[in-house]
Every structure is written in structure tokens, then in C-alpha cells.
Amino acid sequence: MNLLQVRKGQFVYYKNELHKVYSVRPLSRLSVLMYRIKDMVQESCKAEDLTLYKPQHMDSLMLLGVRYTLRKDVGAEEGGYILITRPHPSQMDYYSLNEFEKVESLIDVGVYTTFHNTVRKREYLVMVPGVDSDANEIDYLDYSIVTESQLEEDIQLENEAKKLSVAKPSVGDIYINLDNGIKAMVVAIIDDEVALGTGERVKSTELIESNSWNLIYKTGNESF
Structure with missing residues (x-):
């Protein structure tokens, strides 16, 4: 592939696995910088080592261990994710090809x-969690040469993502401080910081990993 055809944001296959280009350095020997989508492992290579891919409706991919199906026939949801495949930003917007973005709110023209x-709606595909029965999995260019170790790695990534999802604090969760016996509800989450009903603000990792805090109620559970 000619170097002039490679640009930031493109989906490409490298060593049979799906990657995204995040930078192109024309004067460098390994001119293309990219990351593997399933786990964000970074790579660099020459343009001729790549195969271009354009994501489409009903494609399924793994992003950081979580599988999604790309859909154009469903509406986006607040808190969900989109993949921008046809970027046409206004002067006030800052996004480009194949960016993953989280939806804060729904508006008339899109999100x-x-x-x-x-x-706008015509610019993105909705990332629906899970894999549809009719979906086309695109994590690998040629599934016939995928190794057992790669499949095991994928399973491990999915299991780790599920554990993190369960452990990650959510608004409405209730924790008990084992040092003083006080119970506190999560009332807000700002980036990696959690605001508790007691007025305390702690890091998410502190709630999950500290011996001082214990989860006693998870939002969505029917009982303590």
C-alpha cells in the first residue's frame, strides 16, 4: 500500500489483526503508528505491511475486551458508544475518522x-454491546490462520473486562467503610473519582482495591 493512502484513523489489518492508525510519520522507516483495537497494544510498521478495512453495518469487533456490533439501524443511547465512520465536524467540533466516542445526551440531529x-446521525454507527447472530466478526482478516493462543488471549481479555465491569463503581452502589462502620452511597462519578453521599471523594480504585471499603449493594441487585 502506498504511504500516501495511509492516514490517521484508518482501520487496518497488521499481522492478521485489526488495528487503528493513530499517526503517520512520512520520514520514518516505520512510518505508521497504530494500536491493536482489542487491547490497545501499540505497533509501528511500513505502509506496505497493511491491509485497509472500512467498518460497516453489522460488523462486530472487540474493544478493550468488550465485544460490540456496529449498527446503523438502531438509535444511540445515553452512556453508550458510537464509532464515527463519516466525519464531517463543524468548526466547533473536534473529531475525526473512526473515533470511539461516548454519548452524553441525545439531540435532534444526532448525539x-x-x-x-x-x-450527526449520518456520521456514525452505533456500538451495540454483544455480538449479533448475523454479525461479521472483523477482529482478524483471515480466521483460518488464527492460533489457539490468540483465541485464548481473546477469552482472557473478555473475562478481565467482565470482572472490571462488575467491580467498577456505579451511581447508586452502597459501600461500607470497615474502619468506622459508616455506609455511603455513590452519588456521582467524575472521571476516576467517586463522590459519596457522606461528602467524601475517593478514587474508584480505592473503593475496589482498598481493605477499608466493602461493596454491600450493587445497583440492579434485588437485595443486599
Whole structure:
């Protein structure tokens, strides 16, 4: 592939696995910088080592251990994710090809994202969690040469993502401080910081990993 055809944001296959280009350095020997989508492992290579891919409706991919199906026939949801495949940003917006963005709110023309971008419906595919029965999995270019170790790695990534999802604090969760016996509800989450009903603000990792805190109620559970 000619170097002039490679640009930031493109989905490409490298060593049979799906990657996304995040930078192109024309004067460098390994001119293309990218990351593997399933786990964000970074790679660099020459343009001729790549195979271009354009994501489409009903494609399924793994992002950081979580599998999604790309859909154009369903509406976005607040708190969900979109993949911007046909970017046409206004002067006030800052997004480009194949960016993953989280939906903050729904608006008439499309969505408003947590990165303060207004993205129109024609510009994105909705990332629906899970894999549809009719979906086309695109994590590998040629599934016939995928190794057992790669499949095991994928399973491990999915299991780790599920554990993190369960452990991650959510608004409405109730924790008990084992040092003083006080119970506190999560009332807000700002980036990696959690605001508790007691007025305390702690890091998410502190709630999950500290011996001082214990989860006693998870939002969505019927009982303590």
C-alpha cells in the first residue's frame, strides 16, 4: 500500500489483526503508528505491511475486551458508544475518522458526546454491546490462520473486562467503610473519582482495591 493512502484513523489489518492508525510519520522507516483495537497494544510498521478495512453495518469487533456490533439501524443511547465512520465536524467540533466516542445526551440531529462534540446521525454507527447472530466478526482478516493462543488471549481479555465491569463503581452502589462502620452511597462519578453521599471523594480504585471499603449493594441487585 502506498504511504500516501495511509492516514490517521484508518482501520487496518497488521499481522492478521485489526488495528487503528493513530499517526503517520512520512520520514520514518516505520512510518505508521497504530494500536491493536482489542487491547490497545501499540505497533509501528511500513505502509506496505497493511491491509485497509472500512467498518460497516453489522460488523462486530472487540474493544478493550468488550465485544460490540456496529449498527446503523438502531438509535444511540445515553452512556453508550458510537464509532464515527463519516466525519464531517463543524468548526466547533473536534473529531475525526473512526473515533470511539461516548454519548452524553441525545439531540435532534444526532448525539452530543462526552468530548463536547455534536455528531450527526449520518456520521456514525452505533456500538451495540454483544455480538449479533448475523454479525461479521472483523477482529482478524483471515480466521483460518488464527492460533489457539490468540483465541485464548481473546477469552482472557473478555473475562478481565467482565470482572472490571462488575467491580467498577456505579451511581447508586452502597459501600461500607470497615474502619468506622459508616455506609455511603455513590452519588456521582467524575472521571476516576467517586463522590459519596457522606461528602467524601475517593478514587474508584480505592473503593475496589482498598481493605477499608466493602461493596454491600450493587445497583440492579434485588437485595443486599
